[in-house]
Amino acid sequence: MQVMVLDRYETVRAVLGDGPSACPLLEDTYKETLENAAVTYEFAVPADHPDAQAIEPEGYVLLKDLDGNLLQLRIKIVEDDVDAEEGRRIRRVTCENAALELNGAIVRPQTWTWITAEQALTNALAGTRWQPGVVEWAGLKTIQIEEYQTVTATLHQIASEFGGELRWRVEWRDGRIVGRYVDMLKRRGRVTGKRFEYRQDIRGLKRVEDTTELVTAMIGLGKSDDKGQRLTFASVEWSRSKGDPVDKPLGQDWVGDPDALERWGLPGGRHLFGVFEDSEEDNPEELLQKTWDALQQRIQGRFTYEVEVAVLEHIAGLEHEAVRLGDTVTIHDASVDPPMALEARVIEIERSYTDPSRDKVTLGQYRQLVITLPKVVAELQKRLNAKQGEWDAKQASVHQGPTPPDNPADGQLWLDTSQTPNVWRRWDGPGNQWVRATPTEAAEVKAETPEGAQQKADQAREDAKQAVASGEVPLPVGALVGQITSEQIANAVILAQHLAQQVIQGQHIAPGAITGDKLAIGSITENKMRWSTHLLY
Known part of the structure; x- marks a missing residue:
């Protein structure tokens, strides 16, 4: 890891990090946030190293992220102090994103009609040292700048209206x-598909629940008409019977979530209301859908999970993949009632290049995952949960060894290792005896013994030969005449008997359902003869 130090004129003054004579980085923390694209970097170096003197306020540092992108940060705070433990002087430095220089440039009120995202970025960055970079967006928007605002604020407005991330x-x-570039990506990070399961006993993990923005119903307001009246969706009807998410009658300008009402509503079944606004939406059907989507984001308490990166990588199975800002994982949290399954993103990341064990991330931007179990499975799970405590209390230990345990309880199991294969035995309390819980002989499952199978096979061969010789098995007229011998028919019968015997012994069908005497010779048809001949050849 190397950090390049520049002065305020962007001339290289020093290189920190690895190297025999380089100024070492004693500690550092790189922090980046997804929501506002904020970037900071803090580090410490020995104050008595010659290169430490090159680090001055309003200078710059350059470093690379995990994807090789070069980042420029401006030095804002330089502090010298003494390490109490080692007694040496330390220079501590705080840097912020160099792009914050755009706070010093103003965009005046104006309207950009039907322009692309790249054109909007170009307009906002005009007259600055920055320019549009990678822009992953197609389509046109009208951007209205209503007040005097900074270029930084304008960039965030553009990203918000196009739905991109900077x-x-x-x-x-x-x-x-x-070159200095502002990229606008549709979505930063990767959808890893990895599962992160929250447990209260995980060290290096903190969960915060915030219900300050909780609502159970929302009113939707769209674009204003020429009289200043805001559009509502009162003219739209939703019905679950027609596949809509919820029932919403005509004339009602709000939509509520009945499950959220039951869980979070006020006494008397009263909703907690919020308001959704989209000043550009002029379609009531679309306004209703957007309001419903916004409601789903606010019907749960807001959970924030702060996780050490090493813990996240281990639990989510990401050991060989570096976690990046914007990455998506799934969270399964069974500690709340009802259990939650969420899709979440890495919305903030703290990384130490000098000590990766200090890396941590914050998960957010949750999306509820709907996991529907078949009715029979859900009912079974409910019964299992209800009985689990009872079973745990009654669970008896399993004894394993060549001799039985002393003072067994009724129903206790014993794996008898005195014979091969080992035999499971169960203590029959009323009968005061051990009974075998697993069969050890063919007769116990009504299976055929090898000797019995061979005897029936020999008898079947003879019966088949005699049946053919006596004409009891009519050969078909046509293709089979002269092509199938008595020996072949007998062999086919033996093969069928052998297959049947294997099925019987494997308990794939009820024991006794197929025996030698049940292979009625007269039931062998032309198709069956062809099938048997095919098996033989």
């Missing part, structure tokens, strides 16, 4: 910065 980076070539 990323900052610079390009370095020939000893200088040759």
Whole structure:
């Protein structure tokens, strides 16, 4: 890991990190947040190293992220103190995203009609040192700047209206910065598909539940008409019987969630209301859907999970994949009632290049996952949960050994190892004896013995030969005449008998359902003869 130090004129002054004579990084923390694309970097170096003197306020540092993108940060705070334990002077440095220089540029009120995301970024960045980079968006929007605002605020407005996420980076070539870019990505990070299961006993994990924004119903307001009246969805009807998410009658300008009402509502079945606004939406059906979607984000208490990266990587099965900002995992939390299954993203990441064990992430932007069990499975799970405590209390230990346990309880199991294969035995309390819980002989499951099977096979061969010789088995007229011998018919019968015997012994069908005497010779048809001949050849 190396950090390049530049002065305020962006001239290289030092390189920190690895190297025999380089100024070492004693500790550091890189922090990035998804919601506002904020980036900070804090680090410490020995204050008495010659290169430490190159670190000055309003200078810069350059470092690479996990994907190789070069980041520029501006030095804002430089503090010298003495390490109490080691007695040496330490220089501690705090840096912020260099793109915050865009707070010093203003965009005046104006309207950009039907422009692309790249055009909007170009307009916002005009006259600055930055330019649009990777823009993963197609389509047109009208962007209205209503007040005097900073370029930074305008960039976030553009990202919000197009539904993108910002990323900052610079390009370095020939000893200088040759490009500063603002990327607008549809979605940062990867959808890992990995499962993170919350448990209260996990060290390095903290969960915070916040219900300050909780609502159970929402009113939807859309675009204003020429009289200043806001659009509502009162003219739209929803019915579950027609496949809609919930019942919403005509004339009602709000939509509620009955499950959330039952769980969180006020006494008397009263909803907790909120308001959803989209000043550009002029379609009542779309407004209702958007309001419903917004409600789903607020009917749960807001959970925030702060996890050490090493813990997240281990639990979610990401040991060989570095966690990145924006990555998506699933969270299964059985500690709440009812249990939750959520999709969540890494919305904040703290990384230490000097000590990766200090890395941690914050998960957020939850989306409820609907997991529907078949009715029979759900009922079975309910019964299992109800009986689990009773079973745990009554559970008897299993004894294993060549001799039985002393003072067994009724129903206790004993794995008798005095014979091979081992035999399971169960203590019959009323009968005061051990009874075998597993069969050990063929007769116990009405299976055929090898000797009996061979005897029936020999008898079947003879019966088949005699049946053919006496004409009891009519050969078909046509293709089979002269092609199948008595010996072949007998062999086919023997093969069928052998297969049947294997099925019987394997308990794939009821024992005794197929025996030698039940293979009635007269029931062998032309099709059966063809099938048997095919098996033989």
